[in-house]
Amino acid sequence: MTARSAFFRIKQLSIAATVAAAAFLTGCSLADTGLEGDRDTLLALNSDKDRGDFHVSYRPVEADAYLKAIKHILETSGTYEAAVKDLNNALSLPEDVNIEFLECGSEDAYYDPNIKSITLCYELVKRYTDALGSDDGSIETAALHAGLFTLFHEMGHALIDVLELPITGREEDAADEFAAIMLLWSEQEVAALSGAHQFSVDAKEWEAAPYWDEHGTDMQRYYNIACYVYGSDSDRWAELVTNKTLPQERADLCEEDYWRKSNSWNKLLAPYLKRRIELTALNEQIIRNSQRGL
Numbered sequence: 001m002t003a004r005s006a007f008f009r010i011k012q013l014s015i016a017a018t019v020a021a022a023a024f025l026t027g028c029s030l031a032d033t034g035l036e037g038d039r040d041t042l043l044a045l046n047s048d049k050d051r052g053d054f055h056v057s058y059r060p061v062e063a064d065a066y067l068k069a070i071k072h073i074l075e076t077s078g079t080y081e082a083a084v085k086d087l088n089n090a091l092s093l094p095e096d097v098n099i100e101f102l103e104c105g106s107e108d109a110y111y112d113p114n115i116k117s118i119t120l121c122y123e124l125v126k127r128y129t130d131a132l133g134s135d136d137g138s139i140e141t142a143a144l145h146a147g148l149f150t151l152f153h154e155m156g157h158a159l160i161d162v163l164e165l166p167i168t169g170r171e172e173d174a175a176d177e178f179a180a181i182m183l184l185w186s187e188q189e190v191a192a193l194s195g196a197h198q199f200s201v202d203a204k205e206w207e208a209a210p211y212w213d214e215h216g217t218d219m220q221r222y223y224n225i226a227c228y229v230y231g232s233d234s235d236r237w238a239e240l241v242t243n244k245t246l247p248q249e250r251a252d253l254c255e256e257d258y259w260r261k262s263n264s265w266n267k268l269l270a271p272y273l274k275r276r277i278e279l280t281a282l283n284e285q286i287i288r289n290s291q292r293g294l
């Protein structure tokens with residue numbers, strides 16, 4: 001089964017979960033409502049809970065020419081707006097969440113639950129652009145991929161907070177899973193692998209985090225993401241094992257691991273769906289960008 005066909009199968013399951021969730025929220029059975037089987041109407045019930053959206057903005061860069069170039073690439077590509085549009089179209093949020101790209105003076109990205117705001121520093125995008133540039137062929141593509149995994153990771157944190165999602169385990173792992181799964185659902189496996197690559201760069205260049213840190217180690221995060229990519233379509237990504245990116249012992253577990261995580265996110269988000277999650281705007285924008293050399 002390909003990642004695409006399996007995704008649609010899981011989306012069918014998520015619709016069923018949404019139907020059940022909508023009936024629960026209205027406090028009556030589907031038969032009572034007279035809406036039994038009317039999926040569109042039931043999905044529309046979730047629209048009534050929609051009070052917010054993700055909003056992307058790009059704050060100006062003061063002087064650094066490289067950061068200005070990165071801002072220009074991110075802003076003109078339309079990639080992040082497309083990703084946000086896809087999630088806004090599908091999800092009912094109880095309040096707005098702002099996503100701000102800005103010059104921070106440090107290489108960082110974080111979600112602040114107090115003001116419901118994601119900060120993505122141009123400096124962090126620059127760091128990963130430098131690391132990915134030779135792999136991706138063009139600095140523009142590298143910059144876009146560098147930001148995409150981090151954007152979805154922080155959106156994962158935001159959704160866990162504003163939807164009060166009942167995750168277990170480390171929140172940082174759940175945010176990585178969300179980022180990888182969104183990219184795999186939208187068939188952006190290369191961007192997901194770019195996200196993995198960023199952690200291998202951090203492992204080499206940054207001092208290891210202490211054992212008490214809320215994150216897994218960089219190399220654990222690297223292998224987890226590579227595992228989800230392989231597990232989403234083990235035939236297509238067999239080279240991850242043959243080129244020793246992923247040891248066989250771990251690869252043996254990845255298909256089950258990927259489908260379990262994918263199904264879990266479907267169930268977690270089902271009560272908040274206005275429509276099926278389809279990352280078509282993101283896909284189309286990436287195709288348009290590639291046609292103009294981005």
Ligand SMILES: [Zn+2]
Pocket residue numbers: 153157172175
């Ligand atoms: Zn995080």
